[in-house]
Amino acid sequence: MKSTGGSDAAKRRAGEAAAEQVVDGMVVGLGTGSTTAYAIRALGRAVEAGLDIRGIPTSFQSRALAREVGIPLTTLDDATPDVAIDGADQVADGDLVKGGGAAHAREKVVDAAADRFLVVADESKRADRLDHSIPVEVLPAAATTVEAAVRDLGGDPTLRLAERKDGPVVTDNGNLVLDCAFGALDAPGDLATRLSALPGCVEHGLFVGLADELYVGDDEDVTVERY
Numbered sequence: 001m002k003s004t005g006g007s008d009a010a011k012r013r014a015g016e017a018a019a020e021q022v023v024d025g026m027v028v029g030l031g032t033g034s035t036t037a038y039a040i041r042a043l044g045r046a047v048e049a050g051l052d053i054r055g056i057p058t059s060f061q062s063r064a065l066a067r068e069v070g071i072p073l074t075t076l077d078d079a080t081p082d083v084a085i086d087g088a089d090q091v092a093d094g095d096l097v098k099g100g101g102a103a104h105a106r107e108k109v110v111d112a113a114a115d116r117f118l119v120v121a122d123e124s125k126r127a128d129r130l131d132h133s134i135p136v137e138v139l140p141a142a143a144t145t146v147e148a149a150v151r152d153l154g155g156d157p158t159l160r161l162a163e164r165k166d167g168p169v170v171t172d173n174g175n176l177v178l179d180c181a182f183g184a185l186d187a188p189g190d191l192a193t194r195l196s197a198l199p200g201c202v203e204h205g206l207f208v209g210l211a212d213e214l215y216v217g218d219d220e221d222v223t224v225e226r227y
């Protein structure tokens with residue numbers, strides 16, 4: 001799993017602290033990314049020790065990791081997550097930018113469906129205002145029109161390119177990603193609404209008002225904020 005942001009020890013602390021919130025019988029949304037991977041591995045160890053849970057993965061990658069560590073899986077067709085654990089690329093006032101791994105569309109569906117959404121992050125993800133570029137997943141046929149619409153909204157879109165393949169990143173849903181720089185956001189909710197309204201936008205990485213708790217790890221401890 002690609003690692004971004006702060007230290008692995010800080011990510012591990014955050015992920016493992018959030019995993020401790022999971023108790024017998026729960027259905028757990030399994031986010032994507034290097035921080036959530038620590039939570040998934042901790043849950044796998046707990047399952048091995050007898051914890052009875054089911055997971056709902058948010059990506060090919062989190063499904064593969066959950067299977068590797070022995071977490072039984074289900075889907076949103078059959079269960080509602082009691083809790084979801086997921087990472088973030090930036091956090092300000094409980095609002096998030098996600099999608100550094102291009103998984104934000106399914107993440108948003110699962111995280112929003114959960115009774116409690118726990119965000120796991122290291123200190124490097126904190127900001128006073130969100131100013132990270134916003135990943136926008138688009139239908140391939142809409143890439144050009146969404147690019148133009150993002151420019152009209154004051155953003156600067158860049159098609160995300162693959163690292164070990166010629167051409168663009170293709171999401172788990174078969175779509176493309178535009179990374180859209182908007183500068184520091186005064187009103188992330190307004191931008192979220194405008195992006196959601198664009199024809200051909202499958203989902204964007206602004207998660208506004210969705211997080212319930214934030215677990216932030218540093219090299220010594222974990223702090224928890226509730227919203």
Ligand SMILES: O=C[C@H](O)[C@H](O)[C@H](O)COP(=O)(O)O
Pocket residue numbers: 002003004005031032033034035036086087088089098099100101102103104107
């Ligand atoms: O698409 C990926 C997800 O939104 C990740 O949760 C996010 O990029 C944070 O990942 P990491 O914990 O590796 O920084």
